[in-house]
Amino acid sequence: MLYRRRFLATGLGMAVSGLVFPRARAQAVERATGFMQQTGSQLTAIVNGAQGAADKRRAITLILEGTVDVDGIARFCLGRFWRIATPEQQKRFLAAFHEVLVTNISSKLGEYKGVKLTVQRGRQQDDEGIVTTVVERPNNPPTSVDWVVEKPATAPKIIDVIAEGTSLRLTQRQDYASYLTRNNNDVDALINAMKQQTANSQ
Amino acid sequence: MHAVVRLSLPYRSIFRTACALLVCGVAGCATPPPADDPDAVADFRQTNDPLEPTNRVFYKINDGLDTVIMKPVAQAYRYVVPHPVRTGIHNVLDNLGAPVRLTNDTLQGKPMRAGDTWMRFLINTTAGVGGIFDVAKSAGYPAHDTDFALTLANWDVPEGPFLFLPVIGPSSPRDASGFIVDQAIDPFTWIGQGTTPHTIGSWTRTVVGAVDERESLLDVIDQIKKTALDPYATFRSLYRQNRAAKLTTLRADNAATIPIWWPRGKAAAAADQTQNQTPR
Numbered sequence: 350m351l352y353r354r355r356f357l358a359t360g361l362g363m364a365v366s367g368l369v370f371p372r373a374r375a376q377a378v379e380r381a382t383g384f385m386q387q388t389g390s391q392l393t394a395i396v397n398g399a400q401g402a403a404d405k406r407r408a409i410t411l412i413l414e415g416t417v418d419v420d421g422i423a424r425f426c427l428g429r430f431w432r433i434a435t436p437e438q439q440k441r442f443l444a445a446f447h448e449v450l451v452t453n454i455s456s457k458l459g460e461y462k463g464v465k466l467t468v469q470r471g472r473q474q475d476d477e478g479i480v481t482t483v484v485e486r487p488n489n490p491p492t493s494v495d496w497v498v499e500k501p502a503t504a505p506k507i508i509d510v511i512a513e514g515t516s517l518r519l520t521q522r523q524d525y526a527s528y529l530t531r532n533n534n535d536v537d538a539l540i541n542a543m544k545q546q547t548a549n550s551q
Numbered sequence: 552m553h554a555v556v557r558l559s560l561p562y563r564s565i566f567r568t569a570c571a572l573l574v575c576g577v578a579g580c581a582t583p584p585p586a587d588d589p590d591a592v593a594d595f596r597q598t599n600d601p602l603e604p605t606n607r608v609f610y611k612i613n614d615g616l617d618t619v620i621m622k623p624v625a626q627a628y629r630y631v632v633p634h635p636v637r638t639g640i641h642n643v644l645d646n647l648g649a650p651v652r653l654t655n656d657t658l659q660g661k662p663m664r665a666g667d668t669w670m671r672f673l674i675n676t677t678a679g680v681g682g683i684f685d686v687a688k689s690a691g692y693p694a695h696d697t698d699f700a701l702t703l704a705n706w707d708v709p710e711g712p713f714l715f716l717p718v719i720g721p722s723s724p725r726d727a728s729g730f731i732v733d734q735a736i737d738p739f740t741w742i743g744q745g746t747t748p749h750t751i752g753s754w755t756r757t758v759v760g761a762v763d764e765r766e767s768l769l770d771v772i773d774q775i776k777k778t779a780l781d782p783y784a785t786f787r788s789l790y791r792q793n794r795a796a797k798l799t800t801l802r803a804d805n806a807a808t809i810p811i812w813w814p815r816g817k818a819a820a821a822a823d824q825t826q827n828q829t830p831r
Contacts, residue, residue, distance in 0.1 A: 429591070449778075488634055514797070523784055526594060527598075527781040527784030528784070550777060
């Protein structure tokens with residue numbers, strides 16, 4: 350009797366999950382595309398807007414904090430060196446990484462004036478949503494850009510940008526790894542180099 | 552974005568380059584990390600750059616040459632030649648690459664791509680006035696890039712370690728061999744060889760091709776050099792990812808060549824539309 354009930358329960362569970370999961374997937378993909386639509390229009394509004402550089406930087410920082418998992422990306426970029434780093438180094442690395450990201454994006458805004466971002470479609474890959482967009486800017490061929498969104502159904506945040514097949518966070522991780530290997534795995538040296546870089550481009 | 556400097560040269564220079572590489576290649580090898588650090592070993596394997604010290608020397612030389620020659624020339628080209636004219640020049644160069652692309656599309660067993668290349672060549676050479684205007688694109692024949700190295704990759708030939716070649720830039724044994732084969736299967740390498748017009752023509756094509764490519768990468772390379780802590784490692788990573796992505800796109804592109812009016816054609820075409828990535 351107990352067996353039968355358990356069997357029934359399992360069967361019912363499977364049937365329900367079979368019904369629910371595809372819908373949950375579709376919803377997650379829908380949420381991810383909606384999220385990117387919104388974030389994309391926020392970003393292009395700032396890039397094409399008339400405010401000054403300082404205001405734009407502030408606006409970009411705000412959007413990044415709300416829509417991008419900067420800490421997660423930073424940890425990914427430090428890779429195996431995250432475990433070598435002391436808690437204090439980790440903290441300083443995260444702070445430097447936020448600065449680098451905002452500075453890099455802000456310094457590019459001028460080039461992207463007149464940009465148009467069109468969301469094409471979304472799909473789910475493992476637990477992440479991938480939203481394909483086309484970025485068009487004046488005098489440049491259109492570029493295909495994929496945005497990787499974590500927790501698309503509950504708390505969507507961007508964790509990677511893949512431009513024409515090249516992942517931004519993977520490239521950054523390999524840049525840092527090579528720098529660290531050539532500098533005796535010294536995380537402090539990396540943080541200083543990152544700070545130097547932000548200072549130079551400001 | 553092809554964040555990659557790949558300059559074409561006549562095949563003779565490539566041969567010389569390959570010899571130089573063989574001689575210098577034995578000079579420096581990267582020291583593997585100690586075996587008791589498995590993460591570092593995994594990183595080392597994944598990077599797959601055993602010739603890193605030698606590669607870095609060539610990177611420095613190329614970077615120096617680029618700073619004093621290629622970059623200023625590309626900047627001057629952008630400054631002097633108006634954008635529509637540069638597009639026209641780019642289109643002509645692209646059209647001249649059609650025979651090599653057609654051969655590779657065929658060897659890769661991609662009938663739709665081969666058809667696109669063939670139609671593009673016919674339309675752009677005639678209606679596009681010798682390839683100046685890309686009218687085939689609006690007629691429904693999208694452009695794609697391919698080469699013999701991708702053909703080899705499609706045949707499961709492994710990539711091999713990373714190479715940074717003098718003048719050519721980032722490469723691998725597979726990409727370098729593919730590059731040589733591409734020169735050999737290009738009819739323009741052979742037609743009228745030894746005559747003055749051929750010599751002038753092939754050198755013009757090489758030089759203008761290099762300038763055209765460098766101009767298109769001006770902003771990208773500047774940006775990388777400004778933001779990367781180790782530009783060599785960044786170029787290596789971008790080059791590898793870019794090549795891998797091209798192979799993935801190539802393998803996924805199995806568009807059928809059934810006519811649209813054929814009973815099964817419509818469904819297949821609709822499926823292709825939803826499945827295919829936009830820039831094929």
